[in-house]
Amino acid sequence: MSTKAQRQHLIRELLASHEINSQAQLVGLLAERSVEVTQATVCRDLDELGVAKMRTAGRTVYAVPEADAPEALPPNTLRRVFSDWVLDVRSSQNIVVLRTPPGSAHVVASAIDRSAVDGVVGTVAGDDTLFIVATEEFGGPAVAEHCRDLADL
Incomplete structure (x- = not known):
């Protein structure tokens, strides 16, 4: 049902x-x-x-x-969101884990979802942690590197 x-x-x-x-x-x-x-x-x-x-x-x-349809973000907005809110980026296989300040993970997840980032299947956000599922083609390490670049980490 x-x-x-x-x-x-x-x-x-x-x-x-x-x-x-x-x-x-x-x-x-x-x-x-x-x-x-x-x-x-x-x-x-x-x-x-x-x-x-x-x-x-x-x-x-x-x-x-x-x-x-959800409105797409302007091009530089994703970089600004990452630089403001992403504290740490780690990856494993096809999963990327982002850490944010408490209460901020959903802001980053929404920005990713609305930006159609290459290699991203989808996101799941908690309070201060965000999971990104990467495509097999790109893999977690490549998506993580892109995230680090966006966050200037």
Whole structure:
């Protein structure tokens, strides 16, 4: 059983990867992923997500407006965030661990997530510690070196 937030996240992913032109089609795609919902539930989810029908190549398909996407950070903002908040950088395999002052890890994580840093799959922030998961292609040591450079460490 999935939560509403998980279901709506999956709906966003499906809309990004498929040309979906009906609620019934979306219900079917959700069912293929073991998420059983009614068309009425999908209708409410689409409304809450701000999804609209858009015309593409003579067809109408559901799409999440780009205005809902998080705003990207200006280029030098990530460097400023790192230099202000990152105290230490360590790595192991595909994990990078950043230390920040208490209560600041989420600020750095958000900046990384909004900057689409090469080699970063995602982040997890605690109070004063932040984990970065690096892609296999880049690896933790390379991402850690980039982080050290951004923080002037």
